[in-house]
Amino acid sequence: MWELIIDYRPLKGSLNMAIDEFIFSLVKKEKKTILRFYQWEKPTISLGYFQKVNEAVNLNYLKEKNFDLVRRITGGKLVLHNKEITYSIASSEVNIFTNSLKNSYKLISQALCLGLSKIGINAQLASRKDFSYLSKSLPCFSYPAQDEIKVNDKKLVGSAQKREGKCFLQHGSIPIEGDYEILKELTSKLTPKFEKNMISLKEILCRDINFSEVISCLVQGFKEFFQVEFENKTFSDQEKKEILILQKEKYESPSWNFLF
Numbered sequence: 001m002w003e004l005i006i007d008y009r010p011l012k013g014s015l016n017m018a019i020d021e022f023i024f025s026l027v028k029k030e031k032k033t034i035l036r037f038y039q040w041e042k043p044t045i046s047l048g049y050f051q052k053v054n055e056a057v058n059l060n061y062l063k064e065k066n067f068d069l070v071r072r073i074t075g076g077k078l079v080l081h082n083k084e085i086t087y088s089i090a091s092s093e094v095n096i097f098t099n100s101l102k103n104s105y106k107l108i109s110q111a112l113c114l115g116l117s118k119i120g121i122n123a124q125l126a127s128r129k130d131f132s133y134l135s136k137s138l139p140c141f142s143y144p145a146q147d148e149i150k151v152n153d154k155k156l157v158g159s160a161q162k163r164e165g166k167c168f169l170q171h172g173s174i175p176i177e178g179d180y181e182i183l184k185e186l187t188s189k190l191t192p193k194f195e196k197n198m199i200s201l202k203e204i205l206c207r208d209i210n211f212s213e214v215i216s217c218l219v220q221g222f223k224e225f226f227q228v229e230f231e232n233k234t235f236s237d238q239e240k241k242e243i244l245i246l247q248k249e250k251y252e253s254p255s256w257n258f259l260f
Contacts, residue, residue, distance in 0.1 A: 002226075003233035005036040006215060013044035013070040013081065014251035015243070021073055021250075022243045024090045024162070024169035033091035034233060035222060037215050043082040043179075044068040045186060048075045048160060052260045061185045071257045072171075076160030079173050080183050083200075085214050087112070088171035096226065099166050105159065106147045107225075108170060112157060113149060115221020119214065121204055123157075126150045154199035175200040176209060 005023070016038055023034045043065070045057055049072060053059070056078045062069060089108060091097055097104035106125065113123045126148045149157035159172030178200040201209050223230065235243065250256050 002222075002228045002230050003032065003034045004219065004230040005034065005038075005233045006219075007036070007038040008211070010039040010041045012041045012247075013046065013068045014247045016040065016086070017046070017070050017072060017251045018243050018247035020088045020090070020169060020171055021246060022239070023088070024073075024167070027090045027092040028164065028167045031092050033089065033093050033096070033228075035219075035230070036088045037211075037218065038086050038088075039084070039211060040081040040086070042066075042068055043080065043182065044070060046079050046081060047071045047257075048077050049073055049162075050075060050260065051078060053258050056187070058186050065182075067186075069257055070251055071259060072160065074160035074162045074169065074171065076158070078187065079158055080179055080186060081173060082179050082182070083175065083177040085174045085176060085211060085218075086171060087174070087218065088169065090167070090169045092167040094166045097168070101161055101163055101168070102147070104168055105161060105170065108159070109147050109149055109157070111222045111225035112172075112174075112218065113221075114225045115218035116149070116156075118217035118220055119201070119205065119209070121151060121156075121201070123149045123151050126155070151199055151204055155197060156199055156201075156204070174214070176211075176214075177202045 005019075007019075011019075019036070019038075023036060026032070027034060045062065045067060047053065047056060047069070051071075053069075057069065091104075097107060109125050113125070116123045148155060148159060157172050157174050159170055161168055161170040175198070178198065201214065219230065222228070
């Protein structure tokens with residue numbers, strides 16, 4: 001039995017990251033798995049933990065458009081969250097995921113692929129390793145990393161993970177529509193053309209698709225792949241209070257978001 005959180009109301013980026021870190025703290029206290037799906041209140045840039053803000057983001061454009069910026073606790077590269085679905089999964093169940101980042105990452109990608117197949121999308125795992133990409137301040141969707149999800153050789157899902165001992169948090173972005181022009185303005189002029197390397201659900205399906213339709217298929221994909229059932233997770237008043245403190249003191253703090 002896994003716990004499931006579906007946030008149908010789009011939330012502020014700082015709150016989304018606070019909730020993800022909080023569910024990570026829960027699995028460190030008790031052997032369990034929590035799966036969450038959510039959206040973003042406004043266009044928001046999230047940075048991988050180790051990224052340097054000035055190298056990764058055009059801050060003048062960010063300010064001009066009044067977009068948000070938040071730093072993740074996970075690694076990985078810059079992601080623009082807008083017109084997308086985000087998933088997060090936190091677990092301490094090593095009997096399911098093992099204690100390997102690579103193995104857990106691949107299993108989650110396989111579950112996502114099964115869910116996407118229920119929408120009519122034939123997704124596959126990327127096999128190539130591009131070490132030059134790893135060393136650059138390029139956005140997440142510049143290239144598919146190994147075991148990330150691609151369709152027609154274009155990246156559909158970008159994910160990142162943080163591990164502490166036997167516990168991990170992984171979250172990832174699934175674009176409903178492409179924001180290629182915004183990404184070009186927000187990132188380095190040396191960035192490859194996004195339309196050549198990434199793809200969205202709308203482009204693949206050639207139709208509009210909404211959050212609820214995608215979520216129902218992804219949840220079913222996780223249920224079948226991992227052979228689990230779900231119970232809805234609701235936060236207590238005390239847990240909500242702790243999440244809001246984490247949001248205010250960490251994810252809305254310039255000392256965190258502009259750490260590097």
